[in-house]
Amino acid sequence: MSEEKSLNFIEEIIEEDLRSGKHSSILTRFPPEPNGYLHIGHAKSICLNFGLAIKYGGGTNLRFDDTNPVTEETEYVDSIKEDIKWLGFNWTKELYASDYFEQLFAYAVTLIKKGLAYVDDSSSEQIAAEKGSPTQPGIENKFRSRTVEENLQLFADMRAGKYADGEKVLRAKIDMSAPNMHMRDPLLYRIKHAHHHRTANDWCIYPMYDFAHGQSDSIENITHSICTLEFIPHRPLYEWCIEQLGIFPSRQYEFARLNMTYTVMSKRKLLQLVNENHVTGWDDPRMPTISGLRRRGFTPESIREFCDRIGIAKRDNLIDVGLLEFCVREHLNRVAQRRMVVFDPLKIIITNYPDTEELFPTEDNPEAAEKTYRHLPFTKELFIERDDFMEVAPKKYFRLAPGAMVRLKSAYIIKCDTVIKDENGNVTALECTYIPESKSGSDTSGINVKGTLHWVSAKHAVNVEVRLYDRLFRSENVAAEEGDFKDNINPDSLQVIQNAYAEPALLQSDLQERYQFLRKGYFCLDKDSTAEKLVFNRTVTLKDTWAKETRKA
RNA sequence: UGGCCUAUGGUGUAAUGGUAACACAGCAGAUUUUGGUUCUGUUAUUCUUGGUUCGAGUCCAGGUAGGCCAACCA
Numbered sequence: 001m002s003e004e005k006s007l008n009f010i011e012e013i014i015e016e017d018l019r020s021g022k023h024s025s026i027l028t029r030f031p032p033e034p035n036g037y038l039h040i041g042h043a044k045s046i047c048l049n050f051g052l053a054i055k056y057g058g059g060t061n062l063r064f065d066d067t068n069p070v071t072e073e074t075e076y077v078d079s080i081k082e083d084i085k086w087l088g089f090n091w092t093k094e095l096y097a098s099d100y101f102e103q104l105f106a107y108a109v110t111l112i113k114k115g116l117a118y119v120d121d122s123s124s125e126q127i128a129a130e131k132g133s134p135t136q137p138g139i140e141n142k143f144r145s146r147t148v149e150e151n152l153q154l155f156a157d158m159r160a161g162k163y164a165d166g167e168k169v170l171r172a173k174i175d176m177s178a179p180n181m182h183m184r185d186p187l188l189y190r191i192k193h194a195h196h197h198r199t200a201n202d203w204c205i206y207p208m209y210d211f212a213h214g215q216s217d218s219i220e221n222i223t224h225s226i227c228t229l230e231f232i233p234h235r236p237l238y239e240w241c242i243e244q245l246g247i248f249p250s251r252q253y254e255f256a257r258l259n260m261t262y263t264v265m266s267k268r269k270l271l272q273l274v275n276e277n278h279v280t281g282w283d284d285p286r287m288p289t290i291s292g293l294r295r296r297g298f299t300p301e302s303i304r305e306f307c308d309r310i311g312i313a314k315r316d317n318l319i320d321v322g323l324l325e326f327c328v329r330e331h332l333n334r335v336a337q338r339r340m341v342v343f344d345p346l347k348i349i350i351t352n353y354p355d356t357e358e359l360f361p362t363e364d365n366p367e368a369a370e371k372t373y374r375h376l377p378f379t380k381e382l383f384i385e386r387d388d389f390m391e392v393a394p395k396k397y398f399r400l401a402p403g404a405m406v407r408l409k410s411a412y413i414i415k416c417d418t419v420i421k422d423e424n425g426n427v428t429a430l431e432c433t434y435i436p437e438s439k440s441g442s443d444t445s446g447i448n449v450k451g452t453l454h455w456v457s458a459k460h461a462v463n464v465e466v467r468l469y470d471r472l473f474r475s476e477n478v479a480a481e482e483g484d485f486k487d488n489i490n491p492d493s494l495q496v497i498q499n500a501y502a503e504p505a506l507l508q509s510d511l512q513e514r515y516q517f518l519r520k521g522y523f524c525l526d527k528d529s530t531a532e533k534l535v536f537n538r539t540v541t542l543k544d545t546w547a548k549e550t551r552k553a
Numbered sequence: 554u555g556g557c558c559u560a561u562g563g564u565g566u567a568a569u570g571g572u573a574a575c576a577c578a579g580c581a582g583a584u585u586u587u588g589g590u591u592c593u594g595u596u597a598u599u600c601u602u603g604g605u606u607c608g609a610g611u612c613c614a615g616g617u618a619g620g621c622c623a624a625c626c627a
Contacts, residue, residue: 006567033627068626124625133623135555169625179556181623190625209627232558233622254558256620261564267627309576311566315559316620323565323577333590340587367590398588407586440586452586519587546588 008312026058034076036267047307050089059092069196083290119154137177217250262471297524297539302328336516345383353380362410398450413438461501
């Protein structure tokens with residue numbers, strides 16, 4: 001296999017590091033905060049971090065960045081682990097920043113002893129004011145000149161619980177006039193008398209991100225610490241801490257996060273959608289979460305393929321959600337079981353067909369290397385899709401119309417003779433005749449029809465519920481929209497068809513299997529299904545060039 | 554009125570000083586017992602102004618545009 005796919009900029013750095021001998025192997029990490037569910041943007045990062053380790057023969061740690069007990073929960077830890085595994089990746093070690101609290105505390109003491117950190121009694125408002133602004137340098141306050149001994153004592157007292165939340169903080173002593181705001185004496189520790197999901201009540205002071213992340217990387221000997229662009233201004237601080245502490249020099253590299261059309265990608269906004277019941281939960285099939293996509297019927301393969309195709313770079317991007325849909329169609333076309341389901345039934349009566357039934361074999365998947373077949377019961381009363389019939393058909397319409405002929409998939413060619421209407425003029429049924437010589441597989445009729453319709457035998461039809469999803473937001477670039485993003489929610493993102501008619505084979509469905517409802521789209525069984533009623537989620541529609549054609553007209 | 558990052562078809566991503574390419578989307582056609590799939594063809598790209606060079610998407614300088622940074626969040 002000699003595919004010469006070009007390297008992204010991180011792969012180039014790694015190859016150079018390996019070539020130069022800077023590293024003999026690599027170690028990456030995926031560092032989620034357990035305060036929400038993973039989404040497709042995380043999938044990009046997961047595929048990158050784990051993919052790199054697989055490609056270059058290294059490892060990837062799963063490290064929960066759990067330094068803020070107020071927002072973090074075990075439920076999120078569990079969901080994150082499940083999602084990563086489902087995506088198909090295995091971590092080298094499962095770790096927690098909270099595992100390092102004692103070590104991080106010791107690092108802080110080291111900084112204090114070197115005169116590089118101090119306890120500040122100021123309020124958060126005061127600290128913010130003294131910090132200045134991007135265009136205005138900050139000012140140094142009186143606490144900055146405390147002695148090492150005093151700082152040591154105060155910091156120990158902070159840990160001992162002598163102070164209330166917000167009463168004191170530990171800050172690095174760097175440069176209050178630095179052009180980079182993050183270097184203006186950043187906070188290292190704050191007091192939070194809060195229960196932590198792992199350390200319980202052992203601690204009442206917690207390290208900030210900047211004093212936990214880099215050091216955790218270093219403790220684990222992470223060689224390449226890959227994060228998103230907004231952490232670029234943190235890098236000087238990341239390196240400052242490592243240098244002052246004299247610990248293993250992990251290096252941080254930044255790539256552009258994923259943005260997708262018609263989608264929001266921030267945990268804060270996703271949490272809002274869940275809490276305010278705009279969706280049914282984190283795994284609502286309309287959510288861009290991994291669990292939502294999973295429930296919707298997306299496959300790990302298709303998500304990995306998507307992440308591969310979008311690439312890794314440093315410029316802001318807005319990926320067309322259509323690319324994700326392309327990837328899942330591409331995979332599902334290969335693996336999905338074909339089934340016939342009529343969403344909006346129109347009865348047809350085949351007047352010249354006897355009162356018996358026939359069984360027609362039909363392929364489960366025409367793309368499969370080894371074909372399997374199931375049998376469709378055929379009777380004189382069938383359902384077809386209502387919009388597969390038009391009383392007055394336009395040119396190029398090759399479905400059913402008065403006097404027109406179509407093939408019923410895997411069965412006979414039929415001709416529409418009579419349109420039956422109720423007193424209001426609504427079409428209630430069609431009387432048709434079939435061509436006995438046109439039997440599928442042994443057609444001697446010589447008749448060529450352009451259209452093939454899906455159908456179910458009325459007598460054998462199974463009632464199922466079908467949920468059709470559309471994009472959750474109306475605007476292509478939701479983030480660029482003014483005002484509350486929730487004003488942009490698509491009110492028609494879910495359409496439920498309570499009584500669709502399915503072929504009997506669908507009764508043997510299971511949650512793992514993927515289906516293509518012929519001419520309709522790809523579907524999967526939903527966990528809401530009961531013994532009385534099966535529920536199917538539409539993953540994605542089939543490409544519909546006819547719909548496009550009619551839209552143009 | 555500071556610092557940092559980034560500018561390549563509609564959307565992404567390549568081209569590593571030497572013919573601007575690939576995918577998705579679009580358009581046109583062929584095949585098709587899914588208006589699916591598959592196949593063929595095709596439209597369309599280097600932000601701008603200078604400079605260096607035999608040669609610049611690539612290097613340098615200025616400009617412009619977009620993004621990020623002033624949470625006791627990560």
